[in-house]
Amino acid sequence: GQNIDQPTEMTATEGAIVQINCTYQTSGFNGLFWYQQHAGEAPTFLSYNVLDGLEEKGRFSSFLSRSKGYSYLLLKELQMKDSASYLCAVNRVAAAGNKLTFGGGTRVLVKP
């Protein structure tokens, strides 16, 4: 089966940096996604890593280590609007095609 772990909640100050870790165990690994979800809204795509290393997109960066089953999402220069849940999702190859399995999500609260 699949096992995806991420912290339940994190609090940070506006302007600071927060790192959200995600560890996973799965077969047929085919990449890892990070999504942002504001309360009452659908998840929106942030990043996709399939190779080891760091991918940077503006204030957000995502890192993957396949050998360690580990990823993190780094949020820099935090803004109040970054308060949301951040979902780690593992993409795996299955008989019927690629499938996403989500972690429990990390609720980030940005304080002034």
Add this chain to the structure above:
Amino acid sequence: SAVISQKPSRDICQRGTSLTIQCQVDSQVTMMFWYRQQPGQSLTLIATANQGSEATYESGFVIDKFPISRPNLTFSTLTVSNMSPEDSSIYLCSVEDYRGLDNEQFFGPGTRLTVL
């Protein structure tokens, strides 16, 4: 990116009834997915819907409870049958889009279902 709409956006239903949720995409896609997000929880995949074949269900989900249709490459429906309060959830449809640089999966706005 793919634009996805869902109907209804929300509904309140009585126990024992059924509700059909529609998902419409603005472009042709091979794979469509249906997820459930229970209150305060993350997303759980219900099934994968491919056009021209029966949907593939994940462990814990069965066709009799969640029948799915996929009549063409831009549309799918999910029915929640014989509903109980435990079915109260947000139901989301999503699609894979390979047109961009990343292998992205986009989500519809969701259908918020409350069962009394």
